Amino acid sequence: MHEWALLIFTVIIPSLVGGFLFLGIFYKKIAGSGHDTYKIMKLPLIVLTSLSLVGLLASFFHLGKPTHAFYAIMGFGRSWMSNEIVLTGAFIGMACITTGLAILQKKTNPILIIITAIVGLIAVYCMASTYVVTRINGWGNMNSYLLSYGTMFTLGPILSTILIGKQLKSETFKETIQWAFALTILGIGIQAIGTALFSVSQTEIELINGVTAVTKLEGYSGMIAARWILEIVGLGALGFLVMSSMKKIHYSFIYTILAVLVIGEAMSRYVFYVLGA
Secondary structure, eight states: OOOOOHHHHHHHHHHHHHHHHHHHHHHHHHTTTTOOOOHHHHHHHHHHHHHHHHHHHHHHHHSSTTHHHHHHTTTTTTTTHHHHHHHHHHHHHHHHHHHHHHHHEEEEEEHHHHHHHHHHHHHHHHHHHHHHTTTOTTTTOOOOOHHHHHHHHHHHHHHHHHHHTSOHHHHHHHHHHHHHHHHOOOOOOOOHHHHHHHHHHTOOOOOOTOOBHHHGGGGGGHHHHHHHHHHHHHHHHHHHHHHOOOOOOOOOHHHHHHHHHHHHHHHHHHHHHHTTT
């Protein structure tokens, strides 16, 4: 499987959409707790926007040449791939505008943050639809949608929590972690449902090369198991942090949780692309 650029792209973009959505949801809470919203939001906006540009770069490597994107855009409205490129570009553009205006005006605009997240949600839908409509039967099911949105909720909230954490008062940060934990449960749960639905039908799914999905994935059973172990470990560690009475938060612990979840999501996406290899 050589599509590493595509793997990076399809993990990063949904995660960033989840990050913007989380910032938009918690903006009012942060503002109401007496914090300077610009001071709190500046770092997350810069980091999320910078990572979106990394995702954009990865997409160019997948296309082979940047000029190919121009030809793909010409099919907007007729092709899910074209829709994905346009909407993802719009999401990245909105992220740049939102962050740029925040830095220039020294204040954040919650409406722009929410709009950016909404555009991103549509982009994630188009991203998943690109695979659903292909000739590869292993992708043409609900699991493709649940995988993409599951990644969004699994990584986005914890990423934003880390970025805003050091600027928050301890009680507000604790509540933020609790919400991140709840959304991470949702993200992993969504993917578990997708996996269950796929597992029920995979014995009947015949891939483009005539091999059944269950046969194709036999050699990756260890990776599939390791992926779920990492997801559960990451979720358990985050749950421990939520229930812990520790007053001091060790950020290295949270960074480790994020790294574990990122590896798990990357492994999940790798297995997904194996079905099309």
